[in-house]
Amino acid sequence: MEISNAPGSGPSAPRSTEAAADRTAGPPGEAAEPPEGDGPARPPLPRDVRLFWTAHAADALGTQASGVILPLLLLGLGHSPATVGLIAGVSTAAGLLLAPFAAIPADRGARKPVMFWSATVSALAMAGVTLSVATGTPPLALLIAVVLVERFSAAVYEAAATGTVAMIAPPADYPRAVAGLQAGEQGALILGPALGGALYQVSRALPFLADALSYTVAAALVRSLRSDLRPERDESDPERTESDLRPQRADSDNDSAEKGTPSDARPRRLAAFTAELGAGLALVRTSPFLRLVLLWSTTVNGVIVTLFYGAVFTLQEGGHGGAPMGLVLGLAGAAGLAGSLAAPRLAGRISAARLLVAVSWLLVPLAAGLATAEGPWTYGALFGVFCLLMPLVVVVLQSRAIQETPPHLQARVGAVLATSAGGAAALAPVLAGLFAAGAGTAAPAVLCSGVLALLALRTTAVRGRLRGAAG
Known part of the structure; x- marks a missing residue:
């Protein structure tokens, strides 16, 4: 699923793709019927899909431009390859562990604000790296802290962005939407390292500035999405998991917890959260x-x-x-x-x-x-x-x-x-x-x-x- 994989509770217009989805969607898991006249004259994808593509491509391009340079920067500052590898491994592992937790608020309806604020925090983190590198020799502790903040924020963004395609595109256009995201990633793999290397030759701070700007562009584009990115819940959906019902039950049991079993409230909340996490x-x-x-x-x-x-x-x-x-x-x-x-x-x-x-x-x-x-x-x-x-x-x-x-x-x-x-x-x-x-x-x-x-x-x-x- 998409990737690569944006939570939206802000002012949300009715889902622009809803009518198209009703016309094209079959039962879950079945291929959607292609629209009539499918061929060279297929209609353009919705505006929000194009904005999401651009945000994804900008994010990927900046990440590739700075990611290929960070090891060179650390080695150039006198740090050992083992240190470089350790930083890369820890930041990657931290992002993988955080993603499932970040997915919960996205599925609850906070997809758009989570994406916007995580991209904003990532932009600030990369701006911090840019400033510290441009003004001298940054201490290793500062670089590690900023890299971890950026990795955490990027993991939150990626987790929240997963599922956005389902909210902004009709089912018949899922392959085109996903392919666009894949094409953006592949294009970034080609252009990003070259861009990072060229900028590094001019100034070692510029690749990180480019990454900060790419996160800024992504945040701005996410904020401009008009689609309602909150999932519609169907109470009669047989696939709706028990974990989605438990928080409501926990809320309805608050009175009994307050009346004589307060010690049961915390285990119930923990069980509900664990069920949501594992859904x-x-x-x-x-x-x-x-x-x-x-x-x-x-x-x-x-x-x-x-x-x-x-x-x-x-x-x-x-x-x-x-x-x-x-x-x-x-x-x-x-x-x-x-x-x-x-x-x-x-x-x-x-x-x-x-x-x-x-x-x-x-x-x-x-x-x-x-x-x-x-x-x-x-x-x-x-x-x-x-x-x-x-x-x-x-x-x-x-x-x-x-x-x-x-x-x-x-x-x-x-x-x-x-x-x-x-x-x-x-x-x-x-x-x-x-x-x-x-x-x-x-x-x-x-x-x-x-x-x-x-x-x-x-x-x-x-x-x-x-x-x-x-x-």
Whole structure:
């Protein structure tokens, strides 16, 4: 789910996409019927979708521009690689742990204010880094504190933003909306590091200023959204979880708690909060399709990071410098952008189940080929095809996952999927290093090809059961 993944309680006009959603939406999990005359003359996406795209792309561009420079800044200030790695690991882990908690207020209806204020805090944090770097040598404690604040705020923003597509786009346009978000991320992967490097050559503070400005743009665009981003709750919805009813029961029991059992009030509130926190995981566990999304996204996220580090180790062993690695990343980013742009049309022509199985099997020989690749061009070509295919499935899975998830659980389900995929990506460099050190630089690719083969077998095995949900 979307990504990458905005809470809105402010002045909210009636949901602009409601009528279109009523015309196109089928039962949960079924593919929406395409509008009549679907083809080159498809109507433009709603204004809020375009604003949300721009906010997402600006945020991603600034993050990539500063993210590639922060390690260089820390190393340039005399800090060790171990310190740099520790800061990166702690900030990433903190964000993953915080996301499920931030998803609760978003699902309760605070999506827009949470997104706005978290983007604002991130902008202030990056402005603090800019000021401290521009005026001298910032102390490590200050940099760590500001980076953690920014990571916390960014995690809150990402968790709240999950599910926004369901509030601002009709179901028939979910693939186009998700593909736009994916394209923004891929474009940022291409342009962000180059922008950060160019700005760093002018002044080491400028990449962080660019990130602060990108957060400011995102906050302003989120605030200008007109759609009501609060989920509509249907009391008769059978998928409405027990956790959504418990807070009401706890409130209705306040009188009895005050009359003689005050000690019971706190455990009840804790139980209600725990149930709300776990509602997203509970839905993922009971939905075959969402379980597949979790398995596929977690596995492929971990694999692609492992393959990237395997490429770094192999190219370094072959005596290639940073330029060849930049070539690999550039080709991969361009291929990912092309895949994201092509995904909506393919989603309308090929069933999701068939596309999922086909891509899952195609990834296996690509990973195996990387085990024997040597030069940067070979790596770039194979890695590029891998990154071309992956968005085709990601867009389809995220679009259908939005349909599978009730509006009042969008952020929490998204947080579960993002935390699992992010955790796999965080562990991947460790596994790649261990396998490369113990069995050679080709070992990470061999490991990945085996894991992908198991994933393809599992995807094929459950395809029949998922036809109704996955297309």
